Amino acid sequence: MTDQNPKPNTQLRLAEEVALLLKLPQHLCKQRGMCCRVATFRGSLSHEQIGAMAADPSHPLYMHARDFHSIFLPYPDEAAVRAIADGFVERVRKQTADNGGDPDNISYFHCKYVQEDGRCGVHEDRPTGCRAYPFPHESTVYHPGCGFEQRGVENWNRISEILVTLGLTPKLTPADNNIKES
Numbered sequence: 158m159t160d161q162n163p164k165p166n167t168q169l170r171l172a173e174e175v176a177l178l179l180k181l182p183q184h185l186c187k188q189r190g191m192c193c194r195v196a197t198f199r200g201s202l203s204h205e206q207i208g209a210m211a212a213d214p215s216h217p218l219y220m221h222a223r224d225f226h227s228i229f230l231p232y233p234d235e236a237a238v239r240a241i242a243d244g245f246v247e248r249v250r251k252q253t254a255d256n257g258g259d260p261d262n263i264s265y266f267h268c269k270y271v272q273e274d275g276r277c278g279v280h281e282d283r284p285t286g287c288r289a290y291p292f293p294h295e296s297t298v299y300h301p302g303c304g305f306e307q308r309g310v311e312n313w314n315r316i317s318e319i320l321v322t323l324g325l326t327p328k329l330t331p332a333d334n335n336i337k338e339s
C-alpha cells in the first residue's frame with residue numbers, strides 16, 4: 158500500500174532512492190555496441206527534425222538533440238537496420254504503433270564512432286548521454302539480449318511506485334540524460 162502523504166524525511170529518502178535507481182550499474186553492459194549501432198531519437202524522429210531541434214537553443218530538447226545530431230548518422234532504410242537488429246526493429250515498431258505512431262515512418266541511426274568490435278572510438282570523450290545510458294523509463298526500448306533490460310525494467314517499476322507515492326505522475330523524460338534513447 159502506498160502512503161499518499163509521506164512525511165518530508167520519507168520524501169527525501171524516496172527521492173534519494175529514485176536518484177540511485179536512475180543509474181544502472183555499468184557492469185551490466187555486455188559491450189556489444191548494439192545501442193551505438195542502431196538507435197532512434199524520441200521513438201521515430203528524422204535526422205532533419207533532430208537537426209532543427211539542435212539548431213534552436215530555446216527548444217527544451219536542444220542539448221539532447223545537439224549531442225545526438227553530432228554523432229549519429231541515419232540509415233538509408235529499415236531493411237539496412239533489420240540486417241543488423243531485426244528484433245530491435247520489431248520492438249520499436251510495436252511501441253510506435255502502440256503509441257499511435259506510424260511504424261513505417263521511423264528513422265534509425267548509427268553512431269559514427271562505434272568500432273567494428275562494438276567498442277566506442279571516443280570512449281574517454283563520449284557525450285554525457287552515452288555515459289548515463291540507458292535511462293530506466295517506460296519508453297526505453299532495449300535491444301534484445303541487452304544486459305541492462307531486466308534491471309532497467311525493475312528499476313522503472315520501482316520508480317513509478319515511488320512517484321505515485323509522492324503524488325507525481327510517472328512521466329519522467331529521458332531527454333536530459335539519454336542520447337541513445339532506445
Ligand code: SF4
Pocket residue numbers: 192193228268269270271272276277278279280283284287337
Ligand atoms: S560516442 Fe561512443 S558510446 Fe556514444 S554512441 Fe558513439 S560509440 Fe556509442
